[in-house]
Amino acid sequence: MEAGLQDRLYRAPPTAPAGIVHLGLGAFFRAHGAIYVAEAMAKSGGDWGIVGVSLQSPGTRDRLKPQGWAYTALELAPEGEKPQVVTVLRDVLVAPENPQAVLDVMADPAVKIVTLTVTEKGYCHEPSTGRLNRAHPDIQHDLQSPQPRSAPGFLVRALAMRRERGLAPFTVLCCDNLPENGRVVRGVVLELAGLIDPALADWIATHGAFPATMVDRIVPATTAADLDRLEAMAGYRDESPVMHEPFRQWVIEDDFVDAARPDLGAVGAQLVGDVTPFEHMKLRMLNGTHSSLAYLGYLAGHETIADTVADPAFADFLRGLWRHEIIPALTPPPGVDLGDYADALLARYANPAIRHRTWQIAMDGSQKLPQRILGTIAEARAAGGTVPGLTLAVAAWMRYVSGRDQSGRPIEVKDPMAARLAALWRDDPAETVAGFLALAEVFPPALRDDPGFAADLTAALSGLIRDGVQASLKRASQ
Ligand code: CS2
Numbered sequence: 001m002e003a004g005l006q007d008r009l010y011r012a013p014p015t016a017p018a019g020i021v022h023l024g025l026g027a028f029f030r031a032h033g034a035i036y037v038a039e040a041m042a043k044s045g046g047d048w049g050i051v052g053v054s055l056q057s058p059g060t061r062d063r064l065k066p067q068g069w070a071y072t073a074l075e076l077a078p079e080g081e082k083p084q085v086v087t088v089l090r091d092v093l094v095a096p097e098n099p100q101a102v103l104d105v106m107a108d109p110a111v112k113i114v115t116l117t118v119t120e121k122g123y124c125h126e127p128s129t130g131r132l133n134r135a136h137p138d139i140q141h142d143l144q145s146p147q148p149r150s151a152p153g154f155l156v157r158a159l160a161m162r163r164e165r166g167l168a169p170f171t172v173l174c175c176d177n178l179p180e181n182g183r184v185v186r187g188v189v190l191e192l193a194g195l196i197d198p199a200l201a202d203w204i205a206t207h208g209a210f211p212a213t214m215v216d217r218i219v220p221a222t223t224a225a226d227l228d229r230l231e232a233m234a235g236y237r238d239e240s241p242v243m244h245e246p247f248r249q250w251v252i253e254d255d256f257v258d259a260a261r262p263d264l265g266a267v268g269a270q271l272v273g274d275v276t277p278f279e280h281m282k283l284r285m286l287n288g289t290h291s292s293l294a295y296l297g298y299l300a301g302h303e304t305i306a307d308t309v310a311d312p313a314f315a316d317f318l319r320g321l322w323r324h325e326i327i328p329a330l331t332p333p334p335g336v337d338l339g340d341y342a343d344a345l346l347a348r349y350a351n352p353a354i355r356h357r358t359w360q361i362a363m364d365g366s367q368k369l370p371q372r373i374l375g376t377i378a379e380a381r382a383a384g385g386t387v388p389g390l391t392l393a394v395a396a397w398m399r400y401v402s403g404r405d406q407s408g409r410p411i412e413v414k415d416p417m418a419a420r421l422a423a424l425w426r427d428d429p430a431e432t433v434a435g436f437l438a439l440a441e442v443f444p445p446a447l448r449d450d451p452g453f454a455a456d457l458t459a460a461l462s463g464l465i466r467d468g469v470q471a472s473l474k475r476a477s478q
Contacts, residue, residue, distance in 0.1 A: 016041055016049040018090045019262075021106050021170075023151050024118035025052035025060050025092060031073050031219045031244035033115055033175055036269055037262050038088035044263035049090040051105050055118060055151065061092040063240035072241040074230055076353035083234050083241075095154070099147040106158030107165065112260040114158075115173045116185070117215075118151040120367035121416050123178070123188050126441050127370045130184045132191040143195055152188045159193070159208070160200050169208040171256045175215045177287055179279060179371040182212035182253060211253035212275040214282050218245040218348060220356040245354055247344075251278040277333035284326050285338070286345055288372040289318055292393035293349070294361035295400045298411070300469040305356045309349045317389060317473045318346065325387045329379045363414040365397050366421065366442050378446040381453060388460070388476040391453075395460035396469075398425075398436055406468060417441070429461040430454075 020037065022029055034050060041048050052069075054060050064071060069089035075082040095102050106114060120127065124136040132152070133139065142153030159169050172189065174181040186208070194201035220243055231237045252264065254271040265271045272278070290305065296317075297308030308314050322342040332338050373390050380387045399406075401413050402425035415421060417439075424435035437448050437457075447453050464472045 016047045017110055018051045018105070018108070019046070019048040019110060019260075020050045020113045020115060021053060021102075021111050022050050023053050023055060023114060023116045023154060024122060025054050026117055026119075027222060027242045028215075028217070028219045029115070029117045029175065030071060030086065031242040032215060032217045032248060032250070033117075034086055034088050035073060035084075035248075036250055036264055036267055038086055039267040040262035040264050041088070043266045046262050047110065048088075048262040050088050050115075051090050051111075052092040053095055053102050053154075054092065055095045055122070055149075055154075058094045058097065060240060061094050064089065064092055067238065067240070072230060072234070072238045074226070074241055074243050075246055076243055076351070077246045078351050078353055081229075081233065081353065083230065096149070099149070099154070102154060103148075103158050103161060106154065106170065107161035107167070109165075109167055111170055112257065113171045113173055114155065115175055116151060117175045119364065120176060120178060121364055122151045122176070123184060124150050124152055125184060125188050127367050128441055128444050130180075130187055132188040134191075134195075139192065142192065152185075152192045155185075155189050156193045156196060156200070156204075159189075159204055160197065163200060163203050168257050169204060171209045171211065171261070173211060173213060173252075175213055177215070177283060177368075177371070179283060179375070180212055180276065181279070182210040182255075182275075186210035207257070209255050209257045211255045212279065213253065214249070214251040214275050214278040216249040216282055216286065217247065218351075218354060218356060219243065220354055221360055223355075243354075245348060245351060247348055249282075251275050277331050280330055281333060281336065281338065281341065283371050284330065284373075284376050285322060285341060287368065288326060288376060288390070289321055289345070290361050291365065291368055291372050291397070292321060292390065293318065294358045295365070295393060295396035296469055296473065298358040298362055299396055299399060299405055299464075302358055304354075305349050305358065305361070306352055306354060308358060309346065313470055313473045313477075315346070317477045318349075320477045321389045325380065325385075325389050326376055328385070329376055329383075359412070362400060364416065365401060366415050366417040366439075369394065369397060370442060370444065374442070374444060374447060377453070378444055381450060382446060386456070388456070391456050392460045392464070392472055392476045395457055395464050395472075398432060398461060399464060406465075429465065430458045433458045433461060 037048050070087045072083045073086050093102050124133050124139050126133050138150035142148045142150050148154045148157050174185040178184050190201050250269040253275045293308045302308040327338045377387050377390050401421040403411050403413050403422045426432045
């Protein structure tokens with residue numbers, strides 16, 4: 001046990017002045033980016049304290065404030081748990097309470113970087129195309145009001161303030177699991193800025209930077225039992241700890257305004273010229289199989305990913321997904337063996353100390369499936385291949401979002417499109433599939449217009465309904 005952990009939590013030493021504003025202060029950033037930044041400052045210095053912003057609710061701010069913004073990050077390794085106190089946060093703002101205060105700090109000359117983890121749906125874009133969804137209610141609001149609600153709205157209005165003040169823009173560092181995430185956030189920001197003031201959009205396009213990133217660390221939601229266990233172990237109460245696996249990876253395109261950034265390379269982040277091969281590998285091999293296991297595992301009655309992969313039929317299915325369906329369509333990043341990467345992923349999923357619920361990962365499938373699964377399917381089919389496992393995963397998603405499991409029990413579906421998705425379920429699987437494939441926001445044209453895919457998906461869904469998950473897994477395992 002690290003000495004003085006309790007003292008550090010409640011009398012956190014003053015952290016450096018803020019150089020970073022983070023939008024979307026969830027558990028993932030506190031267990032990933034914030035730790036890299038804290039370590040980079042400890043190693044190489046710099047004023048990179050972080051002001052966190054919650055875009056929705058005050059819960060995190062209310063829990064962290066009495067702790068002076070410090071919190072415990074608990075590493076969950078199979079061989080034991082290890083707490084670390086993180087003191088890099090300087091303040092936490094709650095955007096709906098005072099949007100102007102958020103804009104003011106984003107427009108502060110000391111702030112050089114705005115990082116984001118606002119989840120896939122937070123970009124208010126159309127997942128199948130990456131373009132801004134102008135009809136989104138928050139975007140409609142942000143077009144009218146200088147006090148924004150959406151993440152793109154905050155970026156645009158704060159960049160406008162910086163331009164008016166003669167400051168350089170901040171670097172926008174997207175840390176969400178989106179393909180080409182830098183390009184997506186740049187696209188929505190430029191489109192929104194252009195609707196408000198075309199000259200602003202030109203200025204951002206010329207002077208701004210939107211580096212792409214690949215972020216990776218498994219961070220299960222913290223539970224009440226975790227709080228009690230940490231208290232028993234560490235001897236102090238932390239009302240807002242975060243849980244994480246030992247593994248972490250952060251690959252960043254090295255393109256920052258005025259090259260201003262923490263020394264992240266000194267603490268293991270990879271600063272590269274092209275993130276794309278890393279991002280494809282991670283989104284398709286990790287997130288793609290995570291979502292597949294989430295829907296199929298949930299329907300099979302498994303509560304967590306570790307429980308799911310402990311089931312031999314699932315482990316076989318998973319290996320088949322990687323070997324036969326996902327890896328063949330990938331270009332390995334320099335120096336990476338994708339077979340080894342798959343083996344390491346299986347060990348991470350099997351970590352019994354991580355209770356990562358299938359229900360948690362199943363959330364927001366309409367926003368996740370395109371980049372995690374549908375891209376691989378479209379490429380494989382275009383090359384004349386078949387992908388029965390991933391097709392089955394899409395069928396399982398359709399069953400899941402119907403809101404009822406195989407035995408008619410209700411499922412609590414969390415998805416911005418939940419009501420529309422549930423309404424697509426029909427007694428006839430072919431009709432259900434036709435309804436889903438008409439969703440232009442989710443399915444790329446290559447799949448919407450592919451009768452062979454519709455037929456395969458219908459067969460997978462019929463099989464799932466008729467024979468259940470286990471038999472379907474066997475059929476799809478090659
Ligand atoms: C998961 C991710 O919840 C989900 O959808 O697939 O949060 C996953 O755990 C992380 O991307 C791992 O880096």
